[in-house]
Every structure is written in C-alpha cells, then in structure tokens.
Amino acid sequence: MMPFSFDTTRSIRFGSGLLDRLDAFAAPLLGARIVIVTDPGMLATDMPGRAERALRKAGAEVHLFHEVTADPSESVVLAARDRMLEVSATGVLGLGGGSSLDVAKLAAALAQSGADLRKSYGIGQLPAGRLPLVVVPTTAGTGSEVTPIAIVTTGENEKSGVVSPVLLPDLAILDPETTRGLPAHVTAATGVDAMVHAIEAYCSKSANNNPVSRALACEALRLMGGALERAVTTPDDMSARSDMLLGSLLAGQAFANSPVAAVHALAYPIGGRFKVPHGLSNALVLPHVLRFNIETAPGGYEEIAPILFPDLGGVGNCAAAFCDSLAALAGRCGLPARLRDVGIGREALADMASDAMNQTRLLVNNPREVTRADALRIYEAAW
Structure with a gap:
C-alpha cells in the first residue's frame, strides 16, 4: 500500500x-x-x-x-x-x-x-x-x-x-x-454533483487516491443510488433526504483527499461563461467525459457501476453501460441533457475548451490525459 x-x-x-x-x-x-x-x-x-x-x-x-x-x-x-x-x-x-x-x-x-x-x-x-x-x-x-x-x-x-x-x-x-424545501431541479442537480464527486474520487489518478476515499466513495454511491430519484419525486421523503445528505458528505470527504478531475474541469467553463448551476454543469458533461475515459481506463468505472446501478452487476461492457445509465438517471430526474438545452451555442465550444485547459489542478487527476482537442470533442458530443 x-x-x-x-x-x-x-x-x-x-x-x-x-x-x-x-x-x-x-x-x-x-x-x-x-x-x-x-x-x-x-x-x-x-x-x-x-x-x-x-x-x-x-x-x-x-x-x-x-x-x-x-x-x-x-x-x-x-x-x-x-x-x-x-x-x-x-x-x-x-x-x-x-x-x-x-x-x-x-x-x-x-x-x-x-x-x-x-x-x-x-x-x-x-x-x-x-x-x-x-x-x-x-x-x-x-x-x-x-x-x-x-x-x-x-x-x-x-x-x-x-x-x-x-x-x-x-x-x-x-x-x-x-x-426538505429544495425544489426538484435543485435536488437533482446537486445530487448528481455529489455522485460526480464520488465517481471522480474513486477513479482519480491522484497520487493520494487512497483506500479511505475509495471506501467512502462506494458508500456514498450506495446511499445516493437508492435515494436520488425518491428525493426528487417525493420531496418529503426524509429517509431519502437523509441518505442524500450523508452521501454528499461522504463523497465530499472522498474527493477532498482524492481530488476530482476532468468532469469538473469541463464543467467550470459552463458555469463561468453561462451561469449554469455547478451541479447541472457537471451533469451535462459527465457521461461524455466518462465515455472518453473508459477508452483507456475502464477498470474503476466497472468496479463502481454495480454499486450505483445494481442491475449492471455481471453485465458485459459494464463501463459503457454505466455511462448510459448515468445519462438516463439525469433524464429521469428532469435535468437537461445537452449543452444547447441550456442556451449554449455551438460557436462557444472552442473558447470553452480553451478555458477548460486552464484547470490544470483538476486535469492532472483524470485517468486519461485531456488535450484541448479532446475537450472540444467532448463538448461537441455534449452539445
């Protein structure tokens, strides 16, 4: 160790x-x-x-x-x-x-x-x-x-x-x-944000990716996987609210020590330029960054996929199915699916890719190296 x-x-x-x-x-x-x-x-x-x-x-x-x-x-x-x-x-x-x-x-x-x-x-x-x-x-x-x-x-x-x-x-x-009083769209966006923290912490390339963070990330995903949709659709379900709040804390502890990566790096220009809430910015690029990552580093995603989505246990090409399941979950929770859905024009993507490259503190932790051309392709896929 x-x-x-x-x-x-x-x-x-x-x-x-x-x-x-x-x-x-x-x-x-x-x-x-x-x-x-x-x-x-x-x-x-x-x-x-x-x-x-x-x-x-x-x-x-x-x-x-x-x-x-x-x-x-x-x-x-x-x-x-x-x-x-x-x-x-x-x-x-x-x-x-x-x-x-x-x-x-x-x-x-x-x-x-x-x-x-x-x-x-x-x-x-x-x-x-x-x-x-x-x-x-x-x-x-x-x-x-x-x-x-x-x-x-x-x-x-x-x-x-x-x-x-x-x-x-x-x-x-x-x-x-x-x-309890959080609107459904805020519950959904912040909940996906917390899931991103756990996913990126578990798969981070950081030298300080550690067994404590990975254990916390897994428990966070277990809690939130069973609670997010209930919290969105049944806002007074305090069991779901409790699981989400504790899951968010555990995910926070995980990524505070095993830092997040390209999902956050590419989300920041969306929030910075277009004032899209941070959680929604993460949700918009999450499946596309993960599809990029699994081409060379699928292992971590295959390990956590059945924790968040138990039906993926034993599924072949589990990492790809994980990306699809995350996108479907965001859709069921009512979140927009594409950058164009939040008012971002295609002409902005090149500048966003340049902005994302400034997030070196985050990009260094990504399981796969991200170039500006890669960032642009990810944004185009999300558009």
Whole structure:
C-alpha cells in the first residue's frame, strides 16, 4: 500500500432538528460575536432566523451577511470578510448551499490571517489562521462542509480554487430537515454533483487516491443510488433526504483527499461563461467525459457501476453501460441533457475548451490525459 494522507472536518453532527440547537453545539465554539453567512434566497425561508434565535439564546451577538451569490465573485468574498472585521467577529456560521459555505470558509480565513485573496489561489497558498467556523449545508451536493476547498469566480468567466487545510471547518452540522424545501431541479442537480464527486474520487489518478476515499466513495454511491430519484419525486421523503445528505458528505470527504478531475474541469467553463448551476454543469458533461475515459481506463468505472446501478452487476461492457445509465438517471430526474438545452451555442465550444485547459489542478487527476482537442470533442458530443 502506498503512503497517503486523509484530512477532514474535525467534528460532524448529523440529525433532524439540529438547526434549532445551535446554542448547544455551535455557540460555544463561535464566541460572543457571530456572523452568519448566507444568500438572499435563504432569507425567504425561516432558517436564518432559526439559526439566529438559537445563537442568541446562548447570549451571542449575531450579525447577518446575506449577499452571497451563485458562483461567488472575489468582491463577495471580500465583502463578507469586511463584515467580519467591521463587527470584530469571534466566529462564523456558514448556512446554505456550496456557495455560502465556500464564502464563509474563505472569508473566515482572510479575516483572521489578513491574507491577500489574489495570492491565495492554488494549493497550499493560504497562510495559517482562521476564525472559528461552523457550517450547516442546506443542499445535498457540494460536500463543502468537509472539504479544504473554496471556489471563486475570477474575472468574467474563470473559476479558481483556494485549497488549504485551513479551510476545513471546526464543525459541520447536518440536519436533513434543512433540505426538505429544495425544489426538484435543485435536488437533482446537486445530487448528481455529489455522485460526480464520488465517481471522480474513486477513479482519480491522484497520487493520494487512497483506500479511505475509495471506501467512502462506494458508500456514498450506495446511499445516493437508492435515494436520488425518491428525493426528487417525493420531496418529503426524509429517509431519502437523509441518505442524500450523508452521501454528499461522504463523497465530499472522498474527493477532498482524492481530488476530482476532468468532469469538473469541463464543467467550470459552463458555469463561468453561462451561469449554469455547478451541479447541472457537471451533469451535462459527465457521461461524455466518462465515455472518453473508459477508452483507456475502464477498470474503476466497472468496479463502481454495480454499486450505483445494481442491475449492471455481471453485465458485459459494464463501463459503457454505466455511462448510459448515468445519462438516463439525469433524464429521469428532469435535468437537461445537452449543452444547447441550456442556451449554449455551438460557436462557444472552442473558447470553452480553451478555458477548460486552464484547470490544470483538476486535469492532472483524470485517468486519461485531456488535450484541448479532446475537450472540444467532448463538448461537441455534449452539445
């Protein structure tokens, strides 16, 4: 067995109703002045208010930053940091989807360390120091609650990642009730996103692809394979919601240590240029990237295919059937199948292929080398 490392969030609590018990679990970590980082859409729910009331019950002074946008820009991250500095925050609570959690993680680090955001992109560039941090995911998809990664939109179309163990939260609180109100299309897209995390982690070419990540990826796929369609079609099925939330966490732990690859690399230009949600961007290219990969490296996909789709056990050419089954699953969940279905013109594909080549941090992990010509062919197949 080759040497490997595995890092994750220090403490995890899972259970229905935990959002209303933040006074017991979160407040002691976060101190006297807490900033809740969330987005405008969350304000239409009662969750920020419930979180605030629970923290105030513990005697904390609570401030709200609710300007997080999808695919947050540098200005959003810096505005959150400035809010923390303005109120002399002693702790940060991230509440929402992956964007809110990423902003909370990164702003909490910048506020404490004084680091320059522009110099923090890449792996291991963020200096030590972070405000105490608790995160509460409200979607079952990104796994941000257990990853040392924050994704930021830089410029008009590019996305860049900050990767550092500093970003791992002190505590992740998973309350399945917080995902009950997710619309079907969000449940579907974020669920496929989590599946991609598990699939790419298992098959990653990273030198740190390790038995812990592979075991977590398999369990994540087992949980989500039996739950995604139920969560989409029966939104109040809390058993399905719980399985999806736990599966997303396990997939997050897997890819946080055995990093994702070309599916994400080719998804980023779709989100960056056309503002397509990240989970849907992954779903649009997933089967096409995998069909490209299995031409030279089918083994990993053949191993996990029967976990996600038990009927593929014993099927010949299992990897190809796996790709087809993933595309069919996305369709049954109501997700668009083609790039043209989300308003992307064929004339944009060449520039998208060039953008994807900038994601070297991800492409290096792909089981098969991807050239710009390869990326263009994959986009054409997805179009």
